[in-house]
Amino acid sequence: MEPGGVSVSAVLPAGGSGERLGGATPKQFCAVQGRPLVSYAVRAMERISWISDIIVVVSPENIETMKTIIEKYGHKRVTVVEGGITRHRSIFNGLKVFAEKQFSSHLFQKPEVVIIHDAVRPFVEEDILSKVVMAAKEHGAAGAIRPLVSTVVASAADGCLDHSLERARYRASEMPQAFLFDVIYEAYQQCTDYDLDYGTECLHLALKYCKTNAKLVEGTADLWKVTYKRDLYAAESIIKDNLSQEVCVITDANETVAQVGFLLPESLKRQIKVETVSISQSRNDNHLQSIFSGQCYNFVCVNDKKCAIQETQQLVHILEKSDIPLLHPVVLISVYLDISGNNSFSIGMEELASIKKFARETKKKNILVYGLLIQYKPQLQSKICQRGQWTASRRGEQNVLWMNTTLFMLISVYDGWHLKTQLKFFTVQTKDPSLLQETVNSAAALIMALIKDRNPELIGQLLVA
Numbered sequence: 016m017e018p019g020g021v022s023v024s025a026v027l028p029a030g031g032s033g034e035r036l037g038g039a040t041p042k043q044f045c046a047v048q049g050r051p052l053v054s055y056a057v058r059a060m061e062r063i064s065w066i067s068d069i070i071v072v073v074s075p076e077n078i079e080t081m082k083t084i085i086e087k088y089g090h091k092r093v094t095v096v097e098g099g100i101t102r103h104r105s106i107f108n109g110l111k112v113f114a115e116k117q118f119s120s121h122l123f124q125k126p127e128v129v130i131i132h133d134a135v136r137p138f139v140e141e142d143i144l145s146k147v148v149m150a151a152k153e154h155g156a157a158g159a160i161r162p163l164v165s166t167v168v169a170s171a172a173d174g175c176l177d178h179s180l181e182r183a184r185y186r187a188s189e190m191p192q193a194f195l196f197d198v199i200y201e202a203y204q205q206c207t208d209y210d211l212d213y214g215t216e217c218l219h220l221a222l223k224y225c226k227t228n229a230k231l232v233e234g235t236a237d238l239w240k241v242t243y244k245r246d247l248y249a250a251e252s253i254i255k256d257n258l259s260q261e262v263c264v265i266t267d268a269n270e271t272v273a274q275v276g277f278l279l280p281e282s283l284k285r286q287i288k289v290e291t292v293s294i295s296q297s298r299n300d301n302h303l304q305s306i307f308s309g310q311c312y313n314f315v316c317v318n319d320k321k322c323a324i325q326e327t328q329q330l331v332h333i334l335e336k337s338d339i340p341l342l343h344p345v346v347l348i349s350v351y352l353d354i355s356g357n358n359s360f361s362i363g364m365e366e367l368a369s370i371k372k373f374a375r376e377t378k379k380k381n382i383l384v385y386g387l388l389i390q391y392k393p394q395l396q397s398k399i400c401q402r403g404q405w406t407a408s409r410r411g412e413q414n415v416l417w418m419n420t421t422l423f424m425l426i427s428v429y430d431g432w433h434l435k436t437q438l439k440f441f442t443v444q445t446k447d448p449s450l451l452q453e454t455v456n457s458a459a460a461l462i463m464a465l466i467k468d469r470n471p472e473l474i475g476q477l478l479v480a
């Protein structure tokens with residue numbers, strides 16, 4: 016909900032070195048699903064229209080890196096500012112652009128309320144941001160809190176337990192936080208060097224220097240901060256899960272494709288939300304782009320083997336033309352349907368090489384192309400049973416009976432002057448639909464695995480259902 020009538024900007028401290036995570040790259044620049052972690056928090060702010068300016072504070076050596084990220088991912092309303100040797104000093108530098116002209120070439124409108132949010136907290140939604148802003152407007156300061164997971168204890172000089180805190184009475188201070196700009200700026204201006212160098216809590220500064228008791232707002236579980244390596248893995252897993260909620264299946268009406276084009280979405284529906292689009296619809300750029308901009312990052316193209324690569328290239332072209340920055344890797348699974356029925360492997364080495372080459376090219380556009388072959392030989396399978404006898408279905412075990420149905424058909428053929436009557440015997444064997452369903456279910460399982468895993472190492476590979 017938009018905090019009506021309040022001018023709001025945000026400061027994202029991103030100037031740390033990420034020692035606890037380890038590694039040469041500061042955690043805010045570590046890739047998550049191919050994109051730097053900081054970009055997620057920036058994106059979370061920029062997609063909220065009532066946040067005017069977004070100030071990202073980074074260490075001097077990372078200023079160019081941050082500017083490149085802003086450019087590459089099309090971030091808007093973002094300004095990079097030089098950080099300090101501690102988090103408080105970085106935040107203070109971020110606030111200065113609104114108050115002291117010499118800190119910025121661009122004159123920033125001082126906001127009434129300023130959000131402070133660690134750039135390594137990628138999951139922040141508009142709801143909590145709106146709540147802390149509204150609370151800050153009323154109380155002067157506000158911050159998100161979460162229940163403690165572990166009990167807090169104090170140790171005595173000898174390293175033994177001195178006392179423990181009653182966990183139910185305490186909360187963990189998280190982000191986002193929000194402040195009346197004048198309150199937090201005043202607090203930083205009065206701050207001692209000790210607080211600037213060793214403090215970790217902005218709410219404390221507002222209380223200590225401005226007698227402002229922040230409003231504590233219950234936050235959601237995903238407000239956590241990426242601190243250790245495990246947190247990066249968790250962030251990756253959550254993002255992959257968020258991207259695996261919907262798939263668009265593009266299929267053709269031609270008879271070869273139609274059957275699988277119908278059965279496959281039905282099988283996928285048991286695990287994921289499915290949008291089905293015909294090839295003709297998909298050629299309508301706006302239709303597909305509306306699906307894509309609706310946050311669908313997974314596409315399955317069911318093609319007749321003969322034209323699969325062309326259809327897939329057409330789809331890539333449409334996705335590329337959409338002006339939505341590819342903030343997340345798009346999974347595009349090209350399903351090759353081969354019902355020729357011959358047991359020979361129906362895709363040649365040359366064709367496999369062209370799929371790989373095409374996949375390598377599209378990966379540069381953050382589109383992960385995978386191949387999936389469905390070889391379905393319309394098996395005529397039946398068990399000869401004595402006519403009229405049915406195998407009893409045992410409880411709980413569907414004992415499918417494929418009738419070898421003999422049809423006596425009286426055929427009268429009028430051949431002019433003579434009415435010729437023929438008695439025709441037909442033996443009709445039932446195609447075994449469960450075999451096709453089994454193959455389609457196997458294809459659906461592979462598709463879900465590719466969507467959930469989004470593994471760039473598997474691009475261009477051809478899996479066989």
Ligand SMILES: Nc1ccn([C@@H]2O[C@H](COP(=O)(O)OP(=O)(O)OP(=O)(O)O)[C@@H](O)[C@H]2O)c(=O)n1
Binds near residue numbers: 028133135
């Ligand atoms: N001098 C600093 C130190 C930290 N931060 C930022 O403050 C946020 C939370 O700090 P923390 O998790 O402690 O990050 P680091 O200091 O990088 O981590 P570590 O303590 O493990 O080195 C991070 O976005 C971090 O980049 C900052 O802007 N300037």
Ligand SMILES: O=P(O)(O)OC[C@@H](O)[C@@H](O)[C@@H](O)CO
Binds near residue numbers: 102133188189215217
């Ligand atoms: O202490 P660190 O530098 O790891 O991170 C800062 C956190 O303390 C801070 O984001 C919250 O506790 C809320 O102030």
